[in-house]
Amino acid sequence: MRNIKKVVVDIMCIALGICLWNTQVLTSRAEEVSVPGYHEYITTEDEAIDNWFGIARGTYLQSGTSGIKKAGTGKVSVSGTTNAHSVCDYVKVGVYLDESTNGGSSFGTIGVYHFEKQNASSCHGSEANISVTSGRWYCARGVHSVTEGSTTETSSTQTRALKAS
Secondary structure (H helix, E strand, O other): OHHHHHHHHHHHHHHHHHHHHHHHHOOOOOEEEEOOEEEEEEEOOOEEEEEEEEOOOOOOEEEEEEEEEEOOOOEEEEEEEEEEEEEEEEEEEEEEEEEEOOOOOOOEEEEEEEEEEEEEEEEEEEEEEEEOOOOOEEEEEEEEEEEEOOEEEEEEEEOOOEEOO
């Protein structure tokens, strides 16, 4: 009986040791959260903007904006901004320039521009005087993210389409 108790205790000690060792080997992954919010669109003949505002309190991601503007014949400029509620590890914005050859019912990406700030509360980036084809439709999409510790919060924006002159 004494030997059986010793064997059981030894097995339990080995199992506990394995459990403790496994927790040290596990890799942590950042949690990605899509933040609820609302969009405000501004569209004129020469410019289109999508402003996104987060509505959840206590989150890191505050707002994001993407924009496209005519910059002359056969040229456009795109921009994007991401804002956090406070200084965070990383604040990023990716701006995608999309083109439509069929009047704006379907788009394909023709340009990608990424911007990132570390230990910041805001990140802005723009690309000016991009050559485009007159008569086609263009829009800008923004992908906004804020990372603090192991949490990444994301949102996206997309402007209305503009016809290039």
